[in-house]
Amino acid sequence: MRAHPPTLTARRHGPLKGRVRVPGDKSISHRALIIGALAVGETAISGLLEGEDVLNTAKALQALGAQVERPAAGEWRVRGVGVGGFAASAAPLDFGNSGTGCRLMLGAVAGCPITATFDGDASLRKRPMQRVLDPLQRIGARTLAATAGRLPLTLAGAREPIPIVFEPPVPSAQLKSAVLLAGLAAPGETVVIEAEATRDHTEKMLALFGADVRVEPQGANGRRITLAGQPELTPRPIRVPADPSSAAFPLIAALITPGSDVILDGVMLNPLRAGLITTLREMGASIEQLDTRQEGGEDVADLRVRAGALRGVEVPAARAPAMIDEYPVLAIAAAFAEDTTVMRGLKELRVKESDRLAATAALLRANGIAADIEGDDLIVNGKGRAPGGGLVATHMDHRIAMAALVLGLASEQPVKIDDASFIATSFPGFLDLMRSLGGVLS
Numbered sequence: 001m002r003a004h005p006p007t008l009t010a011r012r013h014g015p016l017k018g019r020v021r022v023p024g025d026k027s028i029s030h031r032a033l034i035i036g037a038l039a040v041g042e043t044a045i046s047g048l049l050e051g052e053d054v055l056n057t058a059k060a061l062q063a064l065g066a067q068v069e070r071p072a073a074g075e076w077r078v079r080g081v082g083v084g085g086f087a088a089s090a091a092p093l094d095f096g097n098s099g100t101g102c103r104l105m106l107g108a109v110a111g112c113p114i115t116a117t118f119d120g121d122a123s124l125r126k127r128p129m130q131r132v133l134d135p136l137q138r139i140g141a142r143t144l145a146a147t148a149g150r151l152p153l154t155l156a157g158a159r160e161p162i163p164i165v166f167e168p169p170v171p172s173a174q175l176k177s178a179v180l181l182a183g184l185a186a187p188g189e190t191v192v193i194e195a196e197a198t199r200d201h202t203e204k205m206l207a208l209f210g211a212d213v214r215v216e217p218q219g220a221n222g223r224r225i226t227l228a229g230q231p232e233l234t235p236r237p238i239r240v241p242a243d244p245s246s247a248a249f250p251l252i253a254a255l256i257t258p259g260s261d262v263i264l265d266g267v268m269l270n271p272l273r274a275g276l277i278t279t280l281r282e283m284g285a286s287i288e289q290l291d292t293r294q295e296g297g298e299d300v301a302d303l304r305v306r307a308g309a310l311r312g313v314e315v316p317a318a319r320a321p322a323m324i325d326e327y328p329v330l331a332i333a334a335a336f337a338e339d340t341t342v343m344r345g346l347k348e349l350r351v352k353e354s355d356r357l358a359a360t361a362a363l364l365r366a367n368g369i370a371a372d373i374e375g376d377d378l379i380v381n382g383k384g385r386a387p388g389g390g391l392v393a394t395h396m397d398h399r400i401a402m403a404a405l406v407l408g409l410a411s412e413q414p415v416k417i418d419d420a421s422f423i424a425t426s427f428p429g430f431l432d433l434m435r436s437l438g439g440v441l442s
């Protein structure tokens, strides 16, 4: 822990105006590096998110023998080692704050006959890893020390990986992806049966690189994903679209700051990531989609967002996987809506970078907004305005930090956060971008 973490205060000023592009998508950035490292030959990536989480994944891949270079800002080249080809690393792999980097790499290492130690910061050391280790053990990997399912842990990858049929006990793209990445090294078919579909970037990118991946509907909201093992992955250039989870912060800041009119360029609109936009439109938000097009195999559009009145809604639990990272900032929009917003089925928020359910409720209450947790539901009593004036504990969680600052840009009194340093894990340049729109952050 640093002696003096950098505090930051956001305060209300004029409307937000301008046109900006948020950094590249975090999920796609991790996957482009990892799948590039498992391909044979050179993968060129443009628009990679250069946040700390993704940089830690790049370092881990280098430690395992892939060549990773950055010829220019946002431009990356990965020379892969082929499926199953990672070399052992003597030094532990440090994933910092990133659950995605750590869990995807556990899967990628589990299919290789090597041993590696995985570690992370105090937040990541608290997060559950057993959910990933369980299926990886069925594939043939072993954990070498008693870990109680937490980092640090040492994983011995499988010498002869076994293809499995896996039904994730929780809707988690990280868990699905870990199993698919491990299954690459197994002969035969690895199958993941999701009761609720989660973000599909891994299966899409594997297919793009030439793997045989079949995706079929399963039940009401689920999918059955079948991966044929031991493909030769062929590099394809990847252009990373703008991250909808990062775009959520300036987007909601514009909706709740009177008079604002902002355009967010090139935001990815993958349906399994677009739950926030659906919800905000139900709340009455003005979000116009301009120039919808394809970038890097995904639908993207420029979003024109104008401030206006919002009303409270009920957000169904079934929508949670498509907006799992957006609830803290949606709760800020809910505070500025007229009437109550109920967000259902948020159990997974308890195991994010912080207990985000508790941290979001505490953030609101510290700023004079009535919020309750009932079971796994979050209920926000919107009043069309927010008093503000609070000091927010961010708990090493970038999204709690940015949500609190968005609140401060529109609340009556300024909002202060205890530690701004974790914003750099996912959204380097957040402060400059918000200031360029007219936000006052000091």
Ligand code: S3P
Binding pocket: 026, 027, 028, 100, 171, 172, 173, 174, 175, 177, 198, 199, 324, 325, 348
């Ligand atoms: C991610 C999946 C989500 C999300 C995280 C990124 C991914 O986690 O919260 O920020 O890239 O696969 P879970 O899959 O654990 O819900």
